[in-house]
Amino acid sequence: MTDPFVVVGADAAGLSAASKFRREASDREVVVFEKGRWISYAYCGMPYFVAGYVDRMSDLLSLSPGEVDERGIDLRRGREVVAVDPDAKRVTVETAAGDRSEQPYDDLLVATGARATTGPFDVRGVDGAFTLHDMDAAAAIDAYVADPEAYDPERADVSAVDRERADRNATMSAPETAAVVGGGYVGVEVAEALAERGLDVRVFHRSGHLLSPFGETVGTRVEEALEAEGVTVHTDTPVEALVGDDRIEAVEVGGETDGASPERIPVDMAVVGVGIRPNADLLDGTGVDLGPGGAIRVDDHGRTSLPDVYAAGDCATARHAVTGEPDWTPLGLTANRAGRAIGATVGGDPTPVGDIAGTAAVKAFDTEAARVGLLDPEAAVEAGFAPVSETVTAGSRSGYYPGAAETDVTLVADRDTGRLLGGSVAGTDRAAVRIDTLATAIEADMTVAEVERLDLAYAPPFSPVWDPILVAAKVLNGTLDG
């Protein structure tokens, strides 16, 4: 083994793999190619930077290039890997100037992430229209939202930032109204962020409730939480077009179910985030197997169908704990964990990347929401289960204890086996972290009867005698028995 471990992409999965590899195999070389300037930033923190909860963009960086260097990782920024030759075991690398070179590898990790999709419209070239997909966009949004007199360029205090773009946005008059196009979790977080910055915010969502993967109970609850803070939520309302030549003027929303003609709603700003898609193009033409969502299909050790080629993070599949099948649910922990496991495996200590349960959490002001597993009945049926579901509303603390809050818990189980398939939790008092109990039960293949008998902590300030999860299990068990 004379050639290095080559990693494409210097974010969560790529740098986790390179770091772990160096600790496992300190005498071997690892080269990380990153096409851009940014490395290892906390994507999930961007809405909170926009909201102003985070003062400095540099707080969102997990690792600086200097720290990467100290770990003995050969990081090459501004170098895009444009082709992979799995037979010759080498990649083609291109600089911004167009210079090309070849880099042989012993093992290759593709950690190219995902990209935001903007649906039918293009936000490029229209001032005031954004996708919140990278740190440059976060800096630009922060600048655009600020009053030109009051803008603090020091908030975007990272040398990699697109300064020109941020400064240009800072000169524009501050927006008073905003449309958030798409009510997924980033949409919800952006709506909260812009409302915190004083904007009059509308969220437009194509389907009947926000946060589709979280189910209707959670979606409705989060909608109420946003509305309570002055955000207007339009469900069943797809945005058809962004209106405006140089600067955004309005969004055009489709005739709703009643067949009304499209309506123009004037806005000073639009943030579009209707989905993301895996960056798998690099392996086009190699014959690599793809999985759900077009993500690169990997096995339980993160190996693709190409020899010595691994994939991890938002561009790759992961095995779902309930179905046992490859799934594509791009999230931060999955990327970090898979990267770390692949780094260990390539370094000589074979380590499974672990299953995913689709565990996710989000907040809307004081309301916390989380989901796990197979929550959607159709998805459960498709996976061969006979889903039965119950939703309860139960207190988060003993009723007499101040601060007890109504907590919604939905549980889904298989009618034939009683196995827990999925669940959600929403509420204002420690609701989100309760999902971890369900995630653990799901990964342990527990039945709802076993969940009902769990010895969960009871103490009046934190939980009633019967934790909301136990109440939900009790009710669902009754339904399964009935």
Added chain:
Amino acid sequence: MTDPFVVVGADAAGLSAASKFRREASDREVVVFEKGRWISYAYCGMPYFVAGYVDRMSDLLSLSPGEVDERGIDLRRGREVVAVDPDAKRVTVETAAGDRSEQPYDDLLVATGARATTGPFDVRGVDGAFTLHDMDAAAAIDAYVADPEAYDPERADVSAVDRERADRNATMSAPETAAVVGGGYVGVEVAEALAERGLDVRVFHRSGHLLSPFGETVGTRVEEALEAEGVTVHTDTPVEALVGDDRIEAVEVGGETDGASPERIPVDMAVVGVGIRPNADLLDGTGVDLGPGGAIRVDDHGRTSLPDVYAAGDCATARHAVTGEPDWTPLGLTANRAGRAIGATVGGDPTPVGDIAGTAAVKAFDTEAARVGLLDPEAAVEAGFAPVSETVTAGSRSGYYPGAAETDVTLVADRDTGRLLGGSVAGTDRAAVRIDTLATAIEADMTVAEVERLDLAYAPPFSPVWDPILVAAKVLNGTLDG
């Protein structure tokens, strides 16, 4: 089956059993004997009543006698069951006036609870000295602590309350200093409560750290939390005597390890809670099998060794999820759950009472602490394991997110199998509910490697990418591999 289901004790276990039995077998009779006046009160809420977090004692009642009656339960208060004849299948019942009668049963549930132990000293007859073991004591403490001018008798707004005792305590001059004897979880809660009422509080604990079953990390953290709010904590300091004839004047603490002579510390009040003991005396002479702590030994359906005699709640054992052996860890959920299961079983639907994991949580001002499983190395060795333990301190949220707080997690695993045996969590941000993840993993017999691969929720406001539990599992795994 012509005789009723007889239940001894009208608290959590007894009334849960009677209620469930009536729902399962609506045509059969259930008689509940309660020697006192109080039924179904939230013992765990008493410190919060004393603290003033709860305004009215009636808020602590789960069920009123009227509600019990509406459920079709024949509740007989002021009736003490003084003997059981398991051969004849009948109990002897005595009124306060000393009248005796016999009551035959088809099935019998002993749910007699536990009693506080006060160690070497007796608090009876000394004004200002209390045990916080029942609602009358809570009312008396609340009255004693109040300024005589300001006492509000309406706080103890339950007809069952010992009005004379409360009123007598209300007339005494308000205490300024208090000793809490015993630093278990009730001791910690009482210390917080009395400090909230403005008293200068000292906690005396026999061993080296508070909350012995929670381990040293938690005990030390809780000690710091109490001290930060002005409570003085004396560890390694057993109280030898309460000093005072009619009213408490001081506590006498032993010569500490250095052999110094006993010291008198003047106090205006003492609350003693050095432990509790199961009320199993009722079955003395029946030959019933007893288990750890002298509790009534039961099987997985709550059956004692006597035919058709069940036991549940603080007087009974429960099977420990880690050791598989009978254990005595009296807690509220255990009592409710076992009572409910026995009610179903006696009613015709055999239902296991469920294992316990020893899950417990407590708070000291803003600090939350929780524990589960086999945490004490000696207990783990005794149960045949080779315990290995690691403690980490990790952030409760992404580091850049406001409110992230240092969270201590201790995990204990078996060196040979990697199985998770126990754990604790302490911190100020959503720490206690995180124990439920560990309780679930323990009941699922997970290894630490499996815990490390759990797909727990990551969202910056609630958890960093690597939840503190995952960080602890990662570190402990490293130790197990090393």
